[in-house]
Amino acid sequence: xxxxxxxxxxxxxxxxxxxxxxxxxxxxxxxxxxxxxxxxxxxxxxxxxxxxxxxxxxxxxxxxxxxxxxxxxxxxxxxxxxxxxxxxxxxxxxxxxxxxxxxxxxxxxxxxxxxxxxxxxxxxxxxxxxxxxxxxxxxxxxxxxxxxxxxxxxxxxxxxxxxxxxxxxxxxxxxxxxxxxxxxxxxxxxxxxxxxxxxxxxxxxxxxxxxxxxxxxxxxxxxxxxxxxxxxxxxxxxxxxxxxxxxxxxxxxxxxxxxxxxxxxxxxxxxxxxxxxxxxxxxxxxxxxxxxxxxxxxxxxxxxxxxxxxxxxxxxxxxxxxxxxxxxxxxxxxxxxxxxxxxxxxxxxxxxxxxxxxxxxxxxxxxxxxxxxxxxxxxxxxxxxxxxxxxxxxxxxxxxxxxxxxxxxxxxxxxxxxxxxxxxxxxxxxxxxxxxxxxxxxxxxxxxxxxxxxxxxxxxx
Amino acid sequence: xxxxxxxxxxxxxxxxxxxxxxxxxxxxxxxxxxxxxxxxxxxxxxxxxxxxxxxxxxxxxxxxxxxxxxxxxxxxxxxxxxxxxxxxxxxxxxxxxxxxxxxxxxxxxxxxxxxxxxxxxxxxxxxxxxxxxxxxxxxxxxxxxxxxxxxxxxxxxxxxxxxxxxxxxxxxxxxxxxxxxxxxxxxxxxxxx
Numbered sequence: 001x002x003x004x005x006x007x008x009x010x011x012x013x014x015x016x017x018x019x020x021x022x023x024x025x026x027x028x029x030x031x032x033x034x035x036x037x038x039x040x041x042x043x044x045x046x047x048x049x050x051x052x053x054x055x056x057x058x059x060x061x062x063x064x065x066x067x068x069x070x071x072x073x074x075x076x077x078x079x080x081x082x083x084x085x086x087x088x089x090x091x092x093x094x095x096x097x098x099x100x101x102x103x104x105x106x107x108x109x110x111x112x113x114x115x116x117x118x119x120x121x122x123x124x125x126x127x128x129x130x131x132x133x134x135x136x137x138x139x140x141x142x143x144x145x146x147x148x149x150x151x152x153x154x155x156x157x158x159x160x161x162x163x164x165x166x167x168x169x170x171x172x173x174x175x176x177x178x179x180x181x182x183x184x185x186x187x188x189x190x191x192x193x194x195x196x197x198x199x200x201x202x203x204x205x206x207x208x209x210x211x212x213x214x215x216x217x218x219x220x221x222x223x224x225x226x227x228x229x230x231x232x233x234x235x236x237x238x239x240x241x242x243x244x245x246x247x248x249x250x251x252x253x254x255x256x257x258x259x260x261x262x263x264x265x266x267x268x269x270x271x272x273x274x275x276x277x278x279x280x281x282x283x284x285x286x287x288x289x290x291x292x293x294x295x296x297x298x299x300x301x302x303x304x305x306x307x308x309x310x311x312x313x314x315x316x317x318x319x320x321x322x323x324x325x326x327x328x329x330x331x332x333x334x335x336x337x338x339x340x341x342x343x344x345x346x347x348x349x350x351x352x353x354x355x356x357x358x359x360x361x362x363x364x365x366x367x368x369x370x371x372x373x374x375x376x377x378x379x380x381x382x383x384x385x386x387x388x389x390x391x392x393x394x395x396x397x398x399x400x401x402x403x404x405x406x407x408x409x410x411x412x413x414x415x416x417x418x419x420x421x422x423x424x425x426x427x428x429x430x431x432x433x434x435x436x437x438x439x440x441x442x443x444x445x446x447x448x449x450x451x452x453x454x455x456x457x458x459x460x461x
Numbered sequence: 462x463x464x465x466x467x468x469x470x471x472x473x474x475x476x477x478x479x480x481x482x483x484x485x486x487x488x489x490x491x492x493x494x495x496x497x498x499x500x501x502x503x504x505x506x507x508x509x510x511x512x513x514x515x516x517x518x519x520x521x522x523x524x525x526x527x528x529x530x531x532x533x534x535x536x537x538x539x540x541x542x543x544x545x546x547x548x549x550x551x552x553x554x555x556x557x558x559x560x561x562x563x564x565x566x567x568x569x570x571x572x573x574x575x576x577x578x579x580x581x582x583x584x585x586x587x588x589x590x591x592x593x594x595x596x597x598x599x600x601x602x603x604x605x606x607x608x609x610x611x612x613x614x615x616x617x618x619x620x621x622x623x624x625x626x627x628x629x630x631x632x633x634x635x636x637x638x639x640x641x642x643x644x645x646x647x648x649x650x651x652x653x654x
Contacts, residue, residue: 187642219628225588249610273619
């Protein structure tokens with residue numbers, strides 16, 4: 001197993017631009033504050049979280065039966081349901097559908113699942129033009145970037161950069177960076193794409209087992225503009241996105257937008273049950289590692305996630321290291337417990353990208369014990385291989401010292417003397433991994449033990 | 462084994478011990494629903510107007526939209542200047558300026574209004590129009606989403622949507638911009654009984 005410095009290294013890159021890091025930090029904290037205001041307006045907030053968590057427990061413990069119910073009901077609604085055990089099969093299903101219907105132009109609304117499956121690249125390699133229609137996603141698509149946040153995909157970019165991107169790709173005025181002007185330009189550009197599209201691909205926020213329908217939430221209206229104009233709708237859904245009853249949406253829709261952005265609800269919550277006359281709707285159910293995660297007792301709760309992003313907005317590490325430092329489709333605290341389940345080698349550094357402060361767990365609308373799972377992943381990863389050999393060596397030495405009081409006293413007094421005279425370049429040398437990101441506290445003149453001995457003597461006791 | 466069987470087998474093997482499905486939540490209804498609804502909608506960037514008769518909407522249209530712009534009304538008792546039922550290809554609706562549609566239930570806590578396919582000859586109408594007007598009987602306001610889901614049947618039509626404001630985005634530096642892909646404005650007329 002490789003060392004665990006990958007996240008820290010990538011974060012270093014992000015931190016080079018201090019002003020931008022501060023802006024990123026403050027902006028996301030502001031979103032977190034809006035979430036707090038929205039949550040505090042509801043006296044029943046904690047009841048909603050408890051209920052949502054229990055509903056999701058039920059879903060995970062009945063997932064096979066609920067999926068069968070969902071499929072049966074969707075089929076009787078005239079929706080064709082396809083199953084995909086992994087990303088590859090998901091992408092192939094999409095390609096088959098596009099080929100079957102002779103589709104050329106595709107519009108897509110936000111779907112983290114299709115990011116996870118690498119669908120855009122797959123289709124582009126086959127010669128398809130896939131147009132992301134969420135404003136944030138369109139921005140980053142132009143410059144071939146991935147989303148850096150699951151709800152705010154372009155939060156890492158400044159408006160001047162977006163102005164330049166739009167100038168290059170859709171011909172906005174050079175130097176123009178007014179968000180209103182840029183949004184209006186994107187609206188006009190994407191209206192054309194909506195009108196030309198033959199197929200619309202969407203994600204799914206919630207699948208309703210009892211009715212076979214599914215719900216897609218947006219603020220921009222892009223999912224609806226796409227699906228209602230195109231002949232074919234392909235909805236891509238992770239198998240864990242099910243809820244048992246339509247009325248459970250009462251709870252989940254109250255939680256989702258408040259947790260995500262502090263809005264009381266997204267502008268549009270669209271419920272799809274049957275295709276329009278003469279049209280076709282496909283729904284692809286995707287596993288891609290979810291059933292394996294379901295089998296991990298310590299980590300299965302991560303499958304309750306409704307992708308609100310609240311844990312990212314509140315995380316002191318995410319806010320100051322940016323989404324890309326995680327190098328995973330879902331970044332932040334939730335990504336750091338989901339991704340190691342997909343590939344423990346590739347994502348071994350992510351559970352360490354946390355202070356374990358527990359703020360993520362506090363804001364999670366479905367009460368996932370995120371910070372506890374981060375801690376548990378650390379145990380798994382450290383057991384399986386060295387985290388950082390220098391840190392490991394230091395921990396061993398510390399362990400030995402702490403277990404022998406005389407040795408502890410000796411090293412303590414040595415350190416107090418030495419740290420005063422030894423130059424910083426040596427104290428913060430590459431061997432001191434801990435000191436790389438932190439300053440040592442001021443060295444006290446004496447240990448408590450020495451102080452106690454002296455004072456007791458002075459008091460004549 | 463096909464993928465469906467593969468996935469179902471894996472779930473059977475890996476799922477946790479069964480837990481019970483909790484009862485649906487409900488909370489006491491609050492009063493002043495109209496006032497609360499109006500506040501919520503205003504927070505979302507829309508505006509609610511209380512009216513006594515549908516005639517007031519005609520006046521509003523005259524005062525706010527030039528006559529040569531296309532107005533499609535799906536509300537009985539309100540005249541537009543085009544008939545959306547006559548349009549066979551929804552792409553032709555691209556030039557529609559204003560759509561008026563009837564809402565079924567309005568939610569005071571978040572301003573969301575349920576619109577079902579029953580009222581929509583084309584699903585794209587509330588989105589493709591530049592401006593959206595929803596007409597709702599004031600006595601169809603409820604306190605929260607739990608109550609709303611008790612009143613509607615989501616599977617009744619092929620499609621239904623809660624709309625809670627004008628289309629919006631904050632994807633550029635978190636600056637709120639009204640008018641992303643859907644309607645640029647939402648006006649809700651609450652009809653008194």
